Amino acid sequence: MSGASNFAEGVDLAFYVIIGISVFFLVGITAVMIYFVFKYNKKRHPKADTSITGSVKLEIIWTVIPTILVLVMFYFGWAGFAPMRDVPEDAIPVKAIARMWSWTFEYENGKKSDKLIVPKDRPVKINLVSVDVIHNLYIPAFRVKEDVVPGRNNYMWFTANQYGSFDLMCAEYCGLRHSYMLTTVEVVNNEEWAEWMLTPEGESDLDRVAAGFNVIKTNGCVACHSSDGTKLVANSFKGIWGLDRKVVVDGKEQTIKIDAAYIRQSVYDPNSQVVLGYNSGIMPSYIGMISDTEVEQLIEYIKSLGGDAQ
Ligand SMILES: [Cu+2]
Numbered sequence: 450m451s452g453a454s455n456f457a458e459g460v461d462l463a464f465y466v467i468i469g470i471s472v473f474f475l476v477g478i479t480a481v482m483i484y485f486v487f488k489y490n491k492k493r494h495p496k497a498d499t500s501i502t503g504s505v506k507l508e509i510i511w512t513v514i515p516t517i518l519v520l521v522m523f524y525f526g527w528a529g530f531a532p533m534r535d536v537p538e539d540a541i542p543v544k545a546i547a548r549m550w551s552w553t554f555e556y557e558n559g560k561k562s563d564k565l566i567v568p569k570d571r572p573v574k575i576n577l578v579s580v581d582v583i584h585n586l587y588i589p590a591f592r593v594k595e596d597v598v599p600g601r602n603n604y605m606w607f608t609a610n611q612y613g614s615f616d617l618m619c620a621e622y623c624g625l626r627h628s629y630m631l632t633t634v635e636v637v638n639n640e641e642w643a644e645w646m647l648t649p650e651g652e653s654d655l656d657r658v659a660a661g662f663n664v665i666k667t668n669g670c671v672a673c674h675s676s677d678g679t680k681l682v683a684n685s686f687k688g689i690w691g692l693d694r695k696v697v698v699d700g701k702e703q704t705i706k707i708d709a710a711y712i713r714q715s716v717y718d719p720n721s722q723v724v725l726g727y728n729s730g731i732m733p734s735y736i737g738m739i740s741d742t743e744v745e746q747l748i749e750y751i752k753s754l755g756g757d758a759q
Contacts, residue, residue, distance in 0.1 A: 453611035453636070454591035459529030461592070466525045470518055533593065536606045540574035541567070547577070547584035547597045547619065550626040560646055564659045565617055565634040567609055568642035574606040585621035588634055594620055609636040629666065632659075654749065661750025664743045668735065676754060682731060684724055690756030695725040707756070709748050716744055 452461060543565065544555040554565045567573045577586055577597040584597040586605065595605040609615075619630035635655060637645070645653045651660065665671055665686075673682040689707050696705050698721065705711055705722060714721060716739055719732040739747070 452590060452592050453609060453613065453615055454588075454593065455608040455610060456529065456533060456592045457590075459525075459532070463522075463525040463529040467522050470522065533605070536574050536604065537572045540572040540606050542574050542576065543567075544576045544578055545586055545597070547579045547581075547586070547623075547630070549581050549624050550619075550629040552586075552617070552619075552630060552632055556646060558646060560650060562650075562656065562659060563663060564632050564655070566642065566645055566655055567634060567636055568639045569609055569612055569636050571639070572606055572608045574604060577603040577605065582623050583621050584619045584623050584630065586617070587620035588615060588617050590615040591634070596621060609634070612636050612638070632662075657746050657749040658753040660743075661746035661748070661753075664739060664747045665750065668739060673732070683727055686751050686754050688755045690752045690754070692757045696722040697725055697729070698722055712748050712751060713744050716747070 452458065542557055545565070546553040546555060552563065552565075553561055554563075555561050565575075575586065577595060579597040579599040581599060583599070585594060586597055587594040588607070590611075591607045591609065593605050593607050595603055597603060614633045614635050617632050617634050619627060623630070637655075645655055648656075650656065662676075665674065665676075675681050675685040676687055678685045678687040692707050693704050694707055695702055697703075702725060703722075711722070715732075716735045718734060720729045723729040
């Protein structure tokens, strides 16, 4: 996966240098070891040669070369790390509040969100606040990862340089539902970001998508429906919006379009139109559990995962 922030290059370079040196020695040492097993086999050399007492030259070589190598690794590690602690003055401040088990992002104007929304090509400083235990804010695509410690003001910063949606998670085991602390960073353009900042909470498209994700999370939909195309017990939500699907209605095959009406019906009367190849009777009806507004949010979320109509 290629990186999507200003730090990606430095971190990746350090990683490749270290892995390159490690692979070289792994292969080299293993090859020499196997060669020696045959060359100095006891059958060929029944008596051990005890005449060698030491070699200053060898001692110097195996001290100096590894020292240079670890300094090279340190140099690349440091070069990648140092800029992460040096925040540009014009960075947009965002407060990340971690709790068991969710993230809240709070922006300068008081707006809050479940997903982190940032503009492309502008530095963003995240102030890390925990209200309970130690969490860790990790955005793999940005190559940033920082502990969120209660009572200690830690921070991170980055400049996102690619549009898109990137995973954001907690990387410090923080209790039973630690895995629920999975959300995303949405990198949008400057105008979209400014507009989103000014829209009242919960009213922008991005907010509805985030709310939709919350609906599938809190109602346990994710146990059977994936969002990344993985086939679980049921259809994945990814890339299905607007597609034609064969369904079984009263034992007969029919082709329907996956639209708002179909999604609403699937939530409230799931066994009336089951997609061909999946079992009927597994999913319960969510009447009284998922409200109409929540269905709207869910539709917005499924739309955001792509499909034919996009
Ligand atoms: Cu956590």
